[in-house]
Amino acid sequence: MILKTNPKTxxxxxxxxxxxxxxxxIQSGEYKTGLARQDDGFRSFxxxxxxxxxxxxxxxxxxxxxxxxxxxxxxxxxxxxxAENGVFGDDPCLVISEVSRLTREPQKEANKLLNRIFDAGxxxxxxxxxxxxxxxxxxIVYIIFQVMFLVAHGESREKSHRIKGxxxxxxxxx
Numbered sequence: 001m002i003l004k005t006n007p008k009t010x011x012x013x014x015x016x017x018x019x020x021x022x023x024x025x026i027q028s029g030e031y032k033t034g035l036a037r038q039d040d041g042f043r044s045f046x047x048x049x050x051x052x053x054x055x056x057x058x059x060x061x062x063x064x065x066x067x068x069x070x071x072x073x074x075x076x077x078x079x080x081x082x083a084e085n086g087v088f089g090d091d092p093c094l095v096i097s098e099v100s101r102l103t104r105e106p107q108k109e110a111n112k113l114l115n116r117i118f119d120a121g122x123x124x125x126x127x128x129x130x131x132x133x134x135x136x137x138x139x140i141v142y143i144i145f146q147v148m149f150l151v152a153h154g155e156s157r158e159k160s161h162r163i164k165g166x167x168x169x170x171x172x173x174x
Contacts, residue, residue: 041127
């Protein structure tokens with residue numbers, strides 16, 4: 001196990017695991033701010049919670065849609081499987097910048113993902129929600145995430161309709 005203990009205080013180090021996602025390769029380019037903004041949020045989390053240490057490995061899904069199942073995102077599934085296997089030690093926290101970085105799936109599928117995260121022993125912090133650390137014991141977490149899942153899915157669905165409309169418009173002009 002990789003859990004580190006300070007021999008003077010016998011307090012286990014708790015790890016914060018950063019997860020970042022952008023939908024396209026272009027968004028991860030040198031002049032795009034998607035990943036940089038997410039990294040800034042993670043650094044702010046660490047400043048706010050000095051009792052957490054950043055996990056050595058960065059977990060990023062580049063060019064992966066959150067509108068599709070999380071099972072197709074290797075970095076996110078690696079985090080969950082590592083947590084299920086106890087790799088991160090006690091009380092690890094998954095840190096995301098926004099709920100939409102985690103999922104844009106319909107509510108039922110989004111709930112399955114949230115339950116799997118909690119079942120794996122992870123807590124979760126969302127930077128856009130003030131970086132509060134949420135656990136499954138916080139009963140309000142389910143209400144808050146229900147609303148955020150609806151918003152994320154709705155935004156994605158709306159973007160899809162706009163893009164489809166734009167393509168249809170281009171085809172009509174031809």
